Amino acid sequence: MTDLRISTDPAELDIEMIHRFLAEESYWARGMPKSVLERGIAHSLCFAGFVADAQVAFARVVTDRATFAHLKDVFVLQPFRGRGYGAALLAAIMSHPQLQAVTMTLATDDAHELYRRFGFGPHPHPERQMVRFGSFLGL
Numbered sequence: 001m002t003d004l005r006i007s008t009d010p011a012e013l014d015i016e017m018i019h020r021f022l023a024e025e026s027y028w029a030r031g032m033p034k035s036v037l038e039r040g041i042a043h044s045l046c047f048a049g050f051v052a053d054a055q056v057a058f059a060r061v062v063t064d065r066a067t068f069a070h071l072k073d074v075f076v077l078q079p080f081r082g083r084g085y086g087a088a089l090l091a092a093i094m095s096h097p098q099l100q101a102v103t104m105t106l107a108t109d110d111a112h113e114l115y116r117r118f119g120f121g122p123h124p125h126p127e128r129q130m131v132r133f134g135s136f137l138g139l
Contacts, residue, residue, distance in 0.1 A: 004057065004085045005050045006092040013041065013048055014055040021058075021075055027109060029073065036136040040072075045098065049076070049089050056080040057089050065098040071106040086111070090118050 019037050022029040029037075041060060049057030057076040063069035071093065076085045093099065105123075108115060123129055 003051055004083075004088045006089060007048050007050065008046060008096070009048075010041065010046060012050075012055070013046060013058075015041070017055055017077075018058050018073075021077065022073060025078075026073075026075065028107075032136055044072070045096070047089055047093055047096075049085055051080065051085075057085050059089055059093060061093060061096075061099065061104075063099065063102060065102070067102055069099055069102040069104040071104055074106075074111075086114055087117070090114065094118050 015034070015038065018041075019032070019034045022037060023032045023034075024030070040062075044060040044062050045065070046060045047058070048055050057080065059074040060072050061069050062072060074086070074089070076089070104120075106115060106120060
């Protein structure tokens with residue numbers, strides 16, 4: 001059993017730590033302004049992982065809670081990696097009652113094996129998928 005406690009209570013989020021990691025250490029959100037993060041969190045279902053009283057993991061799900069969801073900003077702080085916390089966080093997300101019927105997407109550069117364990121795989125029709133990239137850097 002893991003010593004990770006997972007919460008979806010927005011009041012428990014350590015916004016400073018989340019912002020520091022995303023803006024300074026992540027490859028996908030480097031330079032993100034704090035105001036953009038706060039807006040994203042306000043419109044997402046967030047999952048925070050705690051060891052004792054310290055938040056050490058985070059993920060957010062952008063979702064309509066009915067048919068679609070996109071998993072974003074998943075991380076475990078470096079000193080806490082390799083303990084199964086990422087898998088525990090994903091298990092909590094996949095078992096959340098409001099996410100049971102949704103089709104969920106994500107993008108990753110380096111965690112394919114972890115996500116495969118939770119049923120993720122290549123899109124069966126990538127030719128149907130399109131993307132338009134925005135930039136928060138000009139905000």
